[in-house]
Amino acid sequence: MANMKRVGLILGLWLAGTSIAQASDLRVGLVGLDTSHAVAFTRILNDPSDANHVAGARVVAAFKGGSPDLDASRNRIEGFTAELTEKYGIELFPTIEDLCRNVDAVMLLSVDGRAHLAQAIPIVLARKPFFIDKPMAASLRDAIAIFQLAARYDVPVFSSSGLRYGVNTQAVRAGSIGRVHHAETTSPSTIDPTHPDLFWYGIHGVESLFTVMGTGCETVRRGTTADGAIEVTGVWRGGRTGVFREDRAYGGLARGEDGETAVGSFDGYAPMVAEILRFFRTGETPIPQRETIELFAFMEAADESKRRGGEPVSIAEILDYYGHPGLRSE
Numbered sequence: 001m002a003n004m005k006r007v008g009l010i011l012g013l014w015l016a017g018t019s020i021a022q023a024s025d026l027r028v029g030l031v032g033l034d035t036s037h038a039v040a041f042t043r044i045l046n047d048p049s050d051a052n053h054v055a056g057a058r059v060v061a062a063f064k065g066g067s068p069d070l071d072a073s074r075n076r077i078e079g080f081t082a083e084l085t086e087k088y089g090i091e092l093f094p095t096i097e098d099l100c101r102n103v104d105a106v107m108l109l110s111v112d113g114r115a116h117l118a119q120a121i122p123i124v125l126a127r128k129p130f131f132i133d134k135p136m137a138a139s140l141r142d143a144i145a146i147f148q149l150a151a152r153y154d155v156p157v158f159s160s161s162g163l164r165y166g167v168n169t170q171a172v173r174a175g176s177i178g179r180v181h182h183a184e185t186t187s188p189s190t191i192d193p194t195h196p197d198l199f200w201y202g203i204h205g206v207e208s209l210f211t212v213m214g215t216g217c218e219t220v221r222r223g224t225t226a227d228g229a230i231e232v233t234g235v236w237r238g239g240r241t242g243v244f245r246e247d248r249a250y251g252g253l254a255r256g257e258d259g260e261t262a263v264g265s266f267d268g269y270a271p272m273v274a275e276i277l278r279f280f281r282t283g284e285t286p287i288p289q290r291e292t293i294e295l296f297a298f299m300e301a302a303d304e305s306k307r308r309g310g311e312p313v314s315i316a317e318i319l320d321y322y323g324h325p326g327l328r329s330e
Contacts, residue, residue, distance in 0.1 A: 026057035026280055029103035029128075031096055031119050032065040032110025033081045034073035037133055037269070041107060042088050044273050052270035056277050059084075059107075061091045063099045065119070067112040070194055076111075100126035105280040107131050113138035113195055120146050124155045129283060131276045132159040134207070135199045140296040140322050147289050158285040159292055161207035163187065163250060165271040169263045172212045178257030184243040185209040185252030185264040189230050197306070198244075198299040202230065205244045205252070208264040209234075210295045212254045213242045217294060220301035221312040232302045235312075293324070 028045065030038050042059040044052050064081055067073040084090040093099040096119060100106065106128050108119055113135040123130045136159035137143040143159075150157040163169070172180060187205030191197050198206055216237040223231050230246040252264030275286055294315065300322075301313040 025055075026105055026277070027060045027103045028057050028280075029093075029099045029106045030059060030062040030084075030090070031099065031106060031108045031123070032112075032115070032133075033062055033084060034066050034070075034077040035109050035111040035133065036076075036080065038062070038080055038109050039083055040269050041109070041273055042084060042090065044270055046088050052268055054270055054274045054277060057105075057280065059088065059090060061093055061099050061102050063093055063096050065110050065115065067110070067115060070112050070192070072111050072192070096122040097126065100128050103128065105129045105131075107133065107276070109133045113142075113199060117142040117145055120149065120157075124149050124153050124157075127153060127155055129156040129280050131279065132157065134159065134161040134203050135195065136292060136296070138195045138199055140293070140300045140318065143296045144293060144322060144324070147293070156279065156283040156285055158279060158287050160272060160287060161204045162269050162272045163204045163208045163264065163266055164211045164287075165275065166208065166250075166263065166265045166267045167271075168261055168265060169208055169211050170271075172254050172256070172261060172263055173214075177254060177259045177261055180212050180214075180254050180256045181240050182242070183209055183212050183252060183254040183263065184245060185212075186245045186247035187250050187264070188248060189246035196299060196303045197230070198232070198302055202244065202246065203295075203299065204250065204266075205246075205264065206232075206295060206299060208250075208252060209242045209244050210291060210298070212263050213240065215288070215291050215294050216240070217242070217298055217315050219312040219314055220298055220305055221310060222302040222305040223310050232298075232305075234298060293319075297322075 043050055044054050046058050066077045106123050108130055116132055116137050185205045185208040189202035192200040217234045219235045221233050225231050232244045234242045250264055250266045254263045297315050297318045301315055301318045305313045
């Protein structure tokens with residue numbers, strides 16, 4: 001019931017465009033202008049005329065960033081930077097340290113997950129709450145390191161794909177069909193050689209899968225469909241099963257104790273932006289750290305299963321290999 005109320009709060013803030021109960025807008029800084037998300041999130045926050053406007057914060061500053069060896073960064077960063085500075089008047093700062101001195105909270109959006117650990121360090125040292133766009137990192141090792149660093153300095157952080165905040169997906173997480181015993185999700189899964197296979201784009205569908213299945217995945221096996229698409233099957237405690245499958249569309253189906261429903265749709269960024277603002281205000285992370293770490297272990301295990309010719313790989317083996325740390329109690 002509490003989870004259902006929380007879903008209603010998030011969607012209510014989005015649909016009504018009302019401010020989180022604070023007198024003044026938060027000043028938000030962006031790190032990394034090489035993704036369309038930088039423009040999309042700024043439009044949602046800064047443009048009251050936008051149909052998906054979420055009030056309560058404004059993007060006021062940015063650190064450009066960029067990765068010269070990554071086409072998705074090198075070929076797009078100048079266009080996004082120009083739009084943010086010319087259309088929205090965003091002020092650029094030469095360093096992340098300078099940025100942090102002029103904002104209340106940070107969205108780390110760099111498209112290159114390899115850069116996130118290094119970029120997180122000055123944000124944490126400045127003690128600014130921060131959200132990390134997908135992927136949180138380009139390896140499970142770096143994701144764990146970010147959580148460790150943030151915990152050491154008591155700085156709130158979380159990471160997510162926008163697919164987590166699909167309306168049906170959130171309803172299932174809140175209990176609309178009872179405990180889920182089987183789920184299948186799909187998303188595009190283009191691959192970039194700079195990242196492990198699923199980290200680059202398959203993470204969207206994996207995020208939907210973990211949103212409805214939760215933690216407790218024990219083994220992962222990677223295979224292919226009849227037409228050669230990626231297919232990854234996880235077995236959760238109690239024999240529950242979850243499947244991620246590469247597809248051109250975002251979607252899926254969850255079966256639970258009380259029926260089944262479609263999940264995995266992309267319903268826009270506004271619900272996630274509203275949740276990010278709530279997180280900035282309260283410091284309460286909406287996703288348990290252990291869930292994000294297990295999600296990353298699932299993707300690493302899928303890569304290892306591929307290397308082993310499709311053999312099942314234990315999540316525990318992956319976590320042991322990377323020295324899974326003791327994190328804050330959830």
